[in-house]
Amino acid sequence: MHRTIQTITFIARLGAGLAFALLLAVVLIQVIGRLTGASPVWTEELTRFALLYMVAFGAGLAFRSGDLVNVDVICEFLPGKLPWLLRLLAGLVTAGLALYLLPHAWRYVAIGKMQTAPALGIRMDFAHFTVFLMIAGLALFGALRIFGMLSGTEDGLPDKKPEEVDN
Numbered sequence: 752m753h754r755t756i757q758t759i760t761f762i763a764r765l766g767a768g769l770a771f772a773l774l775l776a777v778v779l780i781q782v783i784g785r786l787t788g789a790s791p792v793w794t795e796e797l798t799r800f801a802l803l804y805m806v807a808f809g810a811g812l813a814f815r816s817g818d819l820v821n822v823d824v825i826c827e828f829l830p831g832k833l834p835w836l837l838r839l840l841a842g843l844v845t846a847g848l849a850l851y852l853l854p855h856a857w858r859y860v861a862i863g864k865m866q867t868a869p870a871l872g873i874r875m876d877f878a879h880f881t882v883f884l885m886i887a888g889l890a891l892f893g894a895l896r897i898f899g900m901l902s903g904t905e906d907g908l909p910d911k912k913p914e915e916v917d918n
Contacts, residue, residue, distance in 0.1 A: 752898065752902060752904050753904060755895075756895050756899065759891065759892075759895065760815065763808050763809070763811055763812050763888060764812060766804065766807075766808035767808035767812065770801050770802075770804035770805035770808060771805050773797070773801040773804075774802060777794050777797045777801060778794075778798055780794050781794035781795065781798065792870050793870040793871050796869070796871050799878075800868075800871075800878055800881075803878060803881040806881070806885065807881040807884040807885040807888065808888065810885045810888050811885075811888030811889055811892035812892070814845065814888075814889055814892045814896075815892045815895075815896070815910055816910045817908075817910070818909075826838075835900070835907060838900065838906070838907030838908065839896075839897065839900050839901075841896075841907075842893045842894075842896035842897045842900065842907065843893070845889055845890075845893035845896075846889075846890050846893030846896075847893075849887070849889040849893060850890050852886050853887060853890065856883040856886050857883055859879050860876050860879045860880050860882070860883050861876065862875075862879065863875035863876030863878065863879035863880075864876045
Protein backbone atom coordinates (compact mmCIF):
# COMPACT_ATOMS: atom_id res chain seq x y z
CA MET A 752 0.00 0.00 0.00
CA HIS A 753 2.83 2.37 0.89
CA ARG A 754 4.44 1.82 -2.53
CA THR A 755 1.12 2.53 -4.29
CA ILE A 756 0.70 5.79 -2.39
CA GLN A 757 4.29 6.78 -3.23
CA THR A 758 3.73 6.04 -6.93
CA ILE A 759 0.48 8.00 -7.11
CA THR A 760 2.04 10.88 -5.19
CA PHE A 761 5.01 10.88 -7.56
CA ILE A 762 2.74 10.97 -10.63
CA ALA A 763 0.73 13.87 -9.16
CA ARG A 764 3.92 15.76 -8.27
CA LEU A 765 5.33 15.12 -11.72
CA GLY A 766 2.14 16.43 -13.36
CA ALA A 767 2.10 19.54 -11.16
CA GLY A 768 5.80 20.09 -11.77
CA LEU A 769 5.51 19.76 -15.54
CA ALA A 770 2.54 22.13 -15.57
CA PHE A 771 4.53 24.60 -13.46
CA ALA A 772 7.55 24.31 -15.78
CA LEU A 773 5.29 24.97 -18.78
CA LEU A 774 3.76 27.92 -16.96
CA LEU A 775 7.22 29.38 -16.30
CA ALA A 776 8.37 28.87 -19.89
CA VAL A 777 5.26 30.43 -21.39
CA VAL A 778 5.35 33.43 -19.04
CA LEU A 779 9.01 33.91 -19.93
CA ILE A 780 8.10 33.87 -23.64
CA GLN A 781 5.33 36.36 -22.90
CA VAL A 782 7.62 38.73 -20.97
CA ILE A 783 10.37 38.57 -23.60
CA GLY A 784 7.75 39.13 -26.29
CA ARG A 785 6.44 42.20 -24.53
CA LEU A 786 9.93 43.60 -24.15
CA THR A 787 10.62 43.12 -27.84
CA GLY A 788 7.17 44.30 -28.91
CA ALA A 789 6.11 40.95 -30.41
CA SER A 790 4.27 39.04 -27.69
CA PRO A 791 2.50 35.96 -29.10
CA VAL A 792 -1.23 36.05 -28.47
CA TRP A 793 -1.40 32.36 -27.51
CA THR A 794 0.84 32.74 -24.45
CA GLU A 795 -1.90 34.09 -22.18
CA GLU A 796 -4.23 31.24 -23.03
CA LEU A 797 -1.57 28.55 -22.61
CA THR A 798 -0.61 30.12 -19.26
CA ARG A 799 -4.18 29.69 -18.06
CA PHE A 800 -4.27 26.06 -19.20
CA ALA A 801 -0.96 25.33 -17.45
CA LEU A 802 -2.27 26.96 -14.26
CA LEU A 803 -5.44 24.85 -14.43
CA TYR A 804 -3.42 21.64 -14.79
CA MET A 805 -1.08 22.65 -11.98
CA VAL A 806 -4.04 23.13 -9.64
CA ALA A 807 -5.72 19.94 -10.86
CA PHE A 808 -2.65 17.81 -10.12
CA GLY A 809 -1.93 19.67 -6.89
CA ALA A 810 -5.35 19.47 -5.22
CA GLY A 811 -4.98 15.82 -4.19
CA LEU A 812 -1.43 16.48 -3.04
CA ALA A 813 -2.66 19.40 -0.95
CA PHE A 814 -5.27 17.14 0.65
CA ARG A 815 -2.57 14.58 1.45
CA SER A 816 -0.10 17.10 2.85
CA GLY A 817 -2.70 19.01 4.86
CA ASP A 818 -2.21 22.19 2.85
CA LEU A 819 -5.93 22.45 2.12
CA VAL A 820 -7.99 24.25 4.71
CA ASN A 821 -8.15 22.18 7.89
CA VAL A 822 -9.86 22.84 11.19
CA ASP A 823 -7.45 20.61 13.05
CA VAL A 824 -6.81 23.18 15.78
CA ILE A 825 -9.92 21.94 17.54
CA CYS A 826 -10.00 18.36 16.23
CA GLU A 827 -6.50 17.36 17.29
CA PHE A 828 -7.05 18.49 20.87
CA LEU A 829 -10.08 16.26 21.39
CA PRO A 830 -9.60 13.28 23.72
CA GLY A 831 -9.00 9.64 22.79
CA LYS A 832 -9.76 8.33 19.32
CA LEU A 833 -11.94 11.30 18.34
CA PRO A 834 -9.21 13.02 16.26
CA TRP A 835 -8.58 9.77 14.37
CA LEU A 836 -12.31 9.30 13.76
CA LEU A 837 -12.68 12.88 12.50
CA ARG A 838 -9.74 12.42 10.10
CA LEU A 839 -11.38 9.21 8.85
CA LEU A 840 -14.70 11.01 8.47
CA ALA A 841 -12.99 13.81 6.53
CA GLY A 842 -11.49 11.24 4.16
CA LEU A 843 -14.86 9.52 3.75
CA VAL A 844 -16.71 12.76 3.05
CA THR A 845 -14.04 14.04 0.66
CA ALA A 846 -13.84 10.78 -1.28
CA GLY A 847 -17.62 10.31 -1.27
CA LEU A 848 -18.40 13.80 -2.50
CA ALA A 849 -15.68 13.61 -5.14
CA LEU A 850 -16.95 10.24 -6.38
CA TYR A 851 -20.46 11.67 -6.59
CA LEU A 852 -19.19 14.63 -8.63
CA LEU A 853 -17.05 12.60 -11.07
CA PRO A 854 -19.81 11.71 -13.59
CA HIS A 855 -21.02 15.32 -13.58
CA ALA A 856 -17.49 16.55 -14.16
CA TRP A 857 -17.18 14.14 -17.07
CA ARG A 858 -20.33 15.63 -18.63
CA TYR A 859 -18.68 19.03 -18.29
CA VAL A 860 -15.61 17.67 -20.10
CA ALA A 861 -17.85 16.37 -22.90
CA ILE A 862 -19.33 19.84 -23.41
CA GLY A 863 -15.83 21.10 -24.24
CA LYS A 864 -15.68 18.93 -27.38
CA MET A 865 -18.01 21.40 -29.05
CA GLN A 866 -15.88 24.45 -28.16
CA THR A 867 -12.41 25.61 -29.13
CA ALA A 868 -9.97 27.96 -27.46
CA PRO A 869 -9.79 31.16 -29.50
CA ALA A 870 -6.01 31.71 -29.55
CA LEU A 871 -4.70 28.13 -29.52
CA GLY A 872 -7.54 26.59 -31.51
CA ILE A 873 -7.58 23.43 -29.38
CA ARG A 874 -10.76 21.80 -28.11
CA MET A 875 -11.87 23.05 -24.72
CA ASP A 876 -12.35 19.54 -23.37
CA PHE A 877 -8.59 19.61 -22.71
CA ALA A 878 -9.16 22.56 -20.39
CA HIS A 879 -12.39 21.18 -18.93
CA PHE A 880 -10.60 17.90 -18.16
CA THR A 881 -8.78 19.70 -15.35
CA VAL A 882 -12.01 19.77 -13.32
CA PHE A 883 -12.38 16.01 -13.70
CA LEU A 884 -8.70 15.47 -12.90
CA MET A 885 -8.89 17.58 -9.74
CA ILE A 886 -12.00 15.79 -8.47
CA ALA A 887 -10.51 12.39 -9.33
CA GLY A 888 -7.34 13.33 -7.45
CA LEU A 889 -9.32 14.32 -4.37
CA ALA A 890 -11.31 11.07 -4.57
CA LEU A 891 -8.15 9.03 -4.95
CA PHE A 892 -6.21 10.68 -2.14
CA GLY A 893 -9.31 10.57 0.09
CA ALA A 894 -9.67 6.85 -0.59
CA LEU A 895 -5.97 6.30 0.06
CA ARG A 896 -6.34 8.03 3.42
CA ILE A 897 -9.30 5.79 4.28
CA PHE A 898 -7.52 2.58 3.24
CA GLY A 899 -4.34 3.61 5.02
CA MET A 900 -6.18 4.41 8.24
CA LEU A 901 -8.33 1.28 8.21
CA SER A 902 -5.34 -0.96 7.42
CA GLY A 903 -3.28 0.66 10.16
CA THR A 904 -0.46 1.78 7.86
CA GLU A 905 -1.10 5.47 8.58
CA ASP A 906 -2.95 7.60 11.10
CA GLY A 907 -4.50 10.06 8.64
CA LEU A 908 -2.36 12.95 9.79
CA PRO A 909 -1.05 15.16 7.01
CA ASP A 910 2.43 14.46 5.70
CA LYS A 911 4.82 16.74 7.54
CA LYS A 912 7.60 18.55 5.75
CA PRO A 913 11.00 18.19 7.46
CA GLU A 914 10.97 21.85 8.51
CA GLU A 915 7.56 21.43 10.22
CA VAL A 916 8.49 18.48 12.45
CA ASP A 917 8.80 19.42 16.11
CA ASN A 918 12.20 18.67 17.61
